[in-house]
Structure formats: C-alpha cells, structure tokens
Amino acid sequence: MDLVNRILAGRDLRKKIADSRDRLYRVALAWCGDPMVADDLVQETLVIALQRISQLRDKQRLNAWMYTILSNSWKQHLRRIRPTVDIDEAGIVGEGDAESDCCEQEVIEHVRRAILKLPVGQRQTLTLVDLGGFSYAEVAEVLEIPIGTVMSRLYSARQSLQKALVSVRATRPAQTTYLRRVK
Amino acid sequence: MNHSKFRAERILHAYVDGELGKSEKQRMLLRLETDERSRKRVCDLQRTKEWVQFSFEGERALSRKLPDSRRRIWAHGVIRVAASFMLLALAFGAGWIGHTVQQPGDLPVALESIIPQSQHVILHIGESDEARFDALLKKTKKILDEYSAQGVQVEVVTNAGGLDMLRTASSRHVNDIRQLIKRYDNVRFIACSKGLQRLREQGQDVRLIDGVYSDEPAADHLIQRLTEGWTLIKI
Numbered sequence: 001m002d003l004v005n006r007i008l009a010g011r012d013l014r015k016k017i018a019d020s021r022d023r024l025y026r027v028a029l030a031w032c033g034d035p036m037v038a039d040d041l042v043q044e045t046l047v048i049a050l051q052r053i054s055q056l057r058d059k060q061r062l063n064a065w066m067y068t069i070l071s072n073s074w075k076q077h078l079r080r081i082r083p084t085v086d087i088d089e090a091g092i093v094g095e096g097d098a099e100s101d102c103c104e105q106e107v108i109e110h111v112r113r114a115i116l117k118l119p120v121g122q123r124q125t126l127t128l129v130d131l132g133g134f135s136y137a138e139v140a141e142v143l144e145i146p147i148g149t150v151m152s153r154l155y156s157a158r159q160s161l162q163k164a165l166v167s168v169r170a171t172r173p174a175q176t177t178y179l180r181r182v183k
Numbered sequence: 184m185n186h187s188k189f190r191a192e193r194i195l196h197a198y199v200d201g202e203l204g205k206s207e208k209q210r211m212l213l214r215l216e217t218d219e220r221s222r223k224r225v226c227d228l229q230r231t232k233e234w235v236q237f238s239f240e241g242e243r244a245l246s247r248k249l250p251d252s253r254r255r256i257w258a259h260g261v262i263r264v265a266a267s268f269m270l271l272a273l274a275f276g277a278g279w280i281g282h283t284v285q286q287p288g289d290l291p292v293a294l295e296s297i298i299p300q301s302q303h304v305i306l307h308i309g310e311s312d313e314a315r316f317d318a319l320l321k322k323t324k325k326i327l328d329e330y331s332a333q334g335v336q337v338e339v340v341t342n343a344g345g346l347d348m349l350r351t352a353s354s355r356h357v358n359d360i361r362q363l364i365k366r367y368d369n370v371r372f373i374a375c376s377k378g379l380q381r382l383r384e385q386g387q388d389v390r391l392i393d394g395v396y397s398d399e400p401a402a403d404h405l406i407q408r409l410t411e412g413w414t415l416i417k418i
C-alpha cells in the first residue's frame with residue numbers, strides 16, 4: 001500500500017510540474033522578453049525538475065523549488081550572454097517610449113518594456129510577487145536574498161514602473177464618456 | 184525619502200501584496216479611512232500591480248502537448264512496477280548508475296533520478312563523441328537483448344552534437360542502427376527536430392538513417408517521457 005501511495009504521489013507531483021508550464025513561461029517571458037528564450041528556460045526548468053523530483057524533500061515547496069530552478073537557469077543564460085553584468089546592475093527605466101496613440105496593446109508593450117528595463121534583481125522580485133503570486137518570504141527563498149532586499153527591490157521596481165505609467169498617461173488624451181438617452 | 188516615510192511606503196506595498204498580519208491590516212484599513220494620501224498611494228500601487236499581471240495575462244508557453252496523467256495512473260500494473268525494479272536492479276548490476284568512468288565501452292552516466300515505477304528507459308546524448316556513441320549503442324543493444332522479454336521500451340534521444348550519430352552524412356553507425364531498428368520493435372531512435380532545423384539553416388545535410396524519428400524537439404520529448412515516469416540516462 002505504501003508503494004502504491006508513493007507511486008500515486010510521484011505521479012501527482014509530476015503532473016503539477018507539467019501543469020506549471022504556463023505560469024513559469026509568463027515569469028520567464030517577463031524576465032527575458034524573448035518568447036523563444038523564455039520557452040527554452042521553461043523547458044530546461046521542467047526537464048531538471050522532473051529529473052530531480054526525488055530530491056525534493058518537502059513537497060509543499062514544489063512551487064518555490066521550481067522557480068528556484070528557473071532562476072538558476074536564467075542566471076546561467078545571463079552569464080552566457082552577458083558574463084560581466086551584475087544581477088543588481090542599475091537599469092534605465094521609462095525614457096519616454098510612450099506612443100501618442102496608446103491603445104491597450106501599446107500600454108501593455110510599454111509596461112513590458114519598462115519591466116525589461118529594470119535591473120535583473122528588481123525584475124525577478126517584482127514578477128515573482130506579481131505574476132508568480134509568491135509571498136515575500138518565498139521570493140527571498142527562491143532568489144536567496146534577505147526579505148528586506150525583497151522589499152527594497154519591490155519598492156524600487158514599482159517606483160520605476162509608476163514613472164513609466166505616468167509617461168503613458170501624459171501622452172494619452174483623457175477620454176470623456178458621455179451618457180446618452182436610448183429610446 | 185527619510186527612513187520613516189520609506190517604512191510607511193513599504194507597509195503600503197505589503198498591504199497591496201497581502202503580506203500584513205491581522206492587526207497590521209486592521210491598522211492599515213483605519214489609516215486608509217482617514218488618510219487621503221495613503222488611499223491614493225494604495226490605489227497607484229494596486230494599479231501598477233494589476234498592469235504587470237494584465238500585461239502577461241493569457242501568455243502561454245509555445246504549444247506543447249503534455250500527456251494525460253490520469254490515464255497513465257491505471258496503465259501501470261503491479262507487474263510492470265515489479266519489472267521496473269528488476270530493470271533498475273539490473274541497471275545497477277550493469278554499472279550504469281553513478282558510473283563515471285570515461286573510456287570506450289563504458290558509459291559516463293549521471294542518473295540523477297530513480298523513479299521506482301519506471302520500466303522504460305531513455306538514453307539521451309547531446310554531444311558528438313565517437314567513444315560515447317559506441318558505448319551508447321553497445322548498452323542499448325545490451326538492454327534490448329536482455330530485457331525485451333520483460334516489456335522494456337528503449338528510446339535513444341539525440342540533440343545538438345548527438346545528432347551526428349543519426350545523420351547519414353556524419354554517422355559511422357548507420358548499419359548498426361539500421362540493424363537495431365530492424366531487429367527490435369521496442370527501440371526508437373529520435374533526432375531533435377529543432378536541432379535539425381538549425382543544421383538545415385546552416386546548410387548542412389540533415390538526412391537521417393531510415394527509421395529514425397524527428398517529429399518534435401528533444402526537450403519536449405524528454406519532458407513528456409519524464410512526466411510519464413520513464414527513466415532518463417544522460418550519456
């Protein structure tokens with residue numbers, strides 16, 4: 001019976017790993033901005049997670065564990081393409097890329113660009129909280145940083161994003177909605 | 184921003200992120216009732232958070248079909264599980280697991296996960312190395328010879344440099360592989376479609392040995408098989 005339970009538990013874990021693909025992809029896409037790279041990072045994460053599933057002692061940590069793998073894969077990718085860049089390097093945010101005609105898709109692109117311009121550490125922290133739905137403590141664990149650093153990075157990241165959104169608002173004419181009678 | 188303002192700001196972030204405990208949240212709610220500036224700040228933070236979420240809403244990983252695990256739960260019976268243990272025990276006996284000697288005829292194998300219910304094996308190679316190709320084929324044949332009667336399935340998955348083993352233009356093992364495919368129904372040789380595409384773009388000859396599959400990227404296939412509980416042996 002114990003063997004059967006172990007088998008079922010193992011299968012359940014593997015299914016959870018496979019089911020997390022899209023959530024991992026969204027975070028990976030926010031980190032790298034390239035769908036193909038994001039896809040490769042997620043693939044790598046899933047393969048490693050499925051291979052090393054037996055090493056996961058606390059099954060409740062599955063989600064955080066997978067994002068740790070994703071984060072490590074991302075770091076390796078960064079080292080390959082930019083070996084000298086520090087993860088906390090200063091970023092340039094919101095340099096007035098906003099288009100004058102801001103439709104919804106353009107605002108989305110603007111937000112994405114602003115996220116990509118954040119320093120890597122801020123970008124990871126922000127997206128793990130906002131897209132991954134992780135608590136501060138979990139983010140600290142995934143990224144192996146103190147919780148205070150999580151909070152400061154989050155603060156800085158949102159400040160930068162808000163500046164970027166202000167620039168969108170500044171270039172977008174206010175829309176007035178009129179009520180009209182319908183007979 | 185001075186220290187106390189910075190602290191107040193971080194508490195607002197924590198409120199928006201659902202990080203406050205009951206009493207802190209109560210204090211915050213009372214503060215929001217009376218403090219117009221805090222209300223506006225929370226509204227800004229919430230909106231920023233929602234923009235981040237909305238900007239990636241609906242994004243899905245590039246289409247990849249994962250198998251339905253519910254069906255597989257009942258597909259493996261006790262006999263198959265027992266067979267898996269036998270195979271793994273024999274694998275230990277054959278010296279695959281944890282084996283690190285690198286010489287022709289032996290496999291440098293890092294078997295990082297042993298999944299008890301696995302009775303099927305993937306041998307994965309991603310490097311162009313003749314000694315490893317030789318050893319891989321030797322071991323593949325050994326598994327097929329000794330365990331086919333127990334229902335074992337074997338797949339040899341290649342990508343990157345490993346594709347050289349399955350391309351007619353580069354392989355020194357064309358006849359060996361053809362013979363294995365002809366002789367055994369339970370073996371499949373698989374070439375990564377993504378890797379082949381890259382080689383094609385470089386103008387290389389990507390014709391494969393007859394009977395080799397190349398329907399999907401190797402990573403997709405590995406994920407699918409690992410999800411199904413196959414044992415991966417990385418060469």
